Amino acid sequence: MYDIIGDVHGYAAKLKKLLTEMGYRKTNGSYSHPNRKAIFVGDFVNRGPEIRKTILTIKAMVENGHAYAVLGNHELNAIIYHLKDKQGRSIISKPSKYFLSLFKTINEYSLGSKELNEQLRWMRTLPLYLDLGEIRVVHACWCEDAIKVADSLYEDGRIRKRVFRTVYKKASSKEAQSVWRLTKGVNLKLPPDIRVMNNKGVSPRSFRIRWWDNLDGKTFKDASFESKFTMPSYTIPPEIVPETFPYPDDAPIVFFGHYCRGAGPHIIKHNVCCVDSCVAGTKTLLAYRWSGEKELDMNHLVKV
Numbered sequence: 001m002y003d004i005i006g007d008v009h010g011y012a013a014k015l016k017k018l019l020t021e022m023g024y025r026k027t028n029g030s031y032s033h034p035n036r037k038a039i040f041v042g043d044f045v046n047r048g049p050e051i052r053k054t055i056l057t058i059k060a061m062v063e064n065g066h067a068y069a070v071l072g073n074h075e076l077n078a079i080i081y082h083l084k085d086k087q088g089r090s091i092i093s094k095p096s097k098y099f100l101s102l103f104k105t106i107n108e109y110s111l112g113s114k115e116l117n118e119q120l121r122w123m124r125t126l127p128l129y130l131d132l133g134e135i136r137v138v139h140a141c142w143c144e145d146a147i148k149v150a151d152s153l154y155e156d157g158r159i160r161k162r163v164f165r166t167v168y169k170k171a172s173s174k175e176a177q178s179v180w181r182l183t184k185g186v187n188l189k190l191p192p193d194i195r196v197m198n199n200k201g202v203s204p205r206s207f208r209i210r211w212w213d214n215l216d217g218k219t220f221k222d223a224s225f226e227s228k229f230t231m232p233s234y235t236i237p238p239e240i241v242p243e244t245f246p247y248p249d250d251a252p253i254v255f256f257g258h259y260c261r262g263a264g265p266h267i268i269k270h271n272v273c274c275v276d277s278c279v280a281g282t283k284t285l286l287a288y289r290w291s292g293e294k295e296l297d298m299n300h301l302v303k304v
Helices: 012-021 051-063 073-081 103-106 114-123 144-151 163-168 172-185
Strands: 003-004 024-027 030-032 037-040 067-068 129-131 137-140 186-187 206-207 255-256 267-269 272-274 286-290 301-302
Touching: 012 051, 030 051, 037 051, 051 067, 051 114, 073 103, 073 114, 073 163, 073 172, 129 186, 144 172, 163 172, 255 286
Parallel strands: 003 037, 037 067, 137 255, 255 272
Antiparallel strands: 003 286, 024 030, 129 137, 186 206, 267 272, 286 301
16 A cells, blocks of 8 residues: 655655654654555655755665655756766756756755765666556656656666756657656647736746646636646637647556645546645645555545
């Protein structure tokens, strides 16, 4: 039986409180449960006040067989940010907005920290998804074609650095598109004549969408899976509808994070669940306690 835990983002104290409430106890340096195992959906770095402690807690649980963890887009950015070229220089010439949130993580370690390098190396051993038969776990989007590509990226138990270089430098490659699909989901770019404002006063040009639905004939509002702004109720022009990956009603339950669902809902349909409670904003961490049921049950959600 599994406890699927949402994006932790450096909130180690919240994580420890959640684990304790679910009956996990710390012994020999690792939290464990007598008959359950935790699963982390990725994004355990950045944003929070105790990023290093968070990594150490999750890493110890995984290495001691008490938990699984999958890679999120924030871990990918951390790995890519620290890659060097043949001259020993960062492969990133000018950090984009996606890398700015890393500075809080980097500041918890000394420059050139051996510990951070070891933890980044460990992250490269983590899977991009889990298929456990009756349940599935991915950070952002379950896509069968992307999963097939992901399976080919591992050598000797880890993703090689050259793969991450390809992911960063060759955005149109099958490897890059597959990795980002699993860890960032599907975004829809807005037409130039539609503008919305998010809760920070910024007008984004793309938004996260419901990848598990067929969006033909849907409005921008119906397609959106954003938590920071509301989209207009205009039908999406067919020529800009992106490819989605409708999730079958008879498929195993799939859990994911990424979407910052502070106000919920977290159970989207009987076999689709987002466990990201937007901890940096809500100061609340969420888990779903799966105990073999075929359909999701609201009573199995736990928050601290």
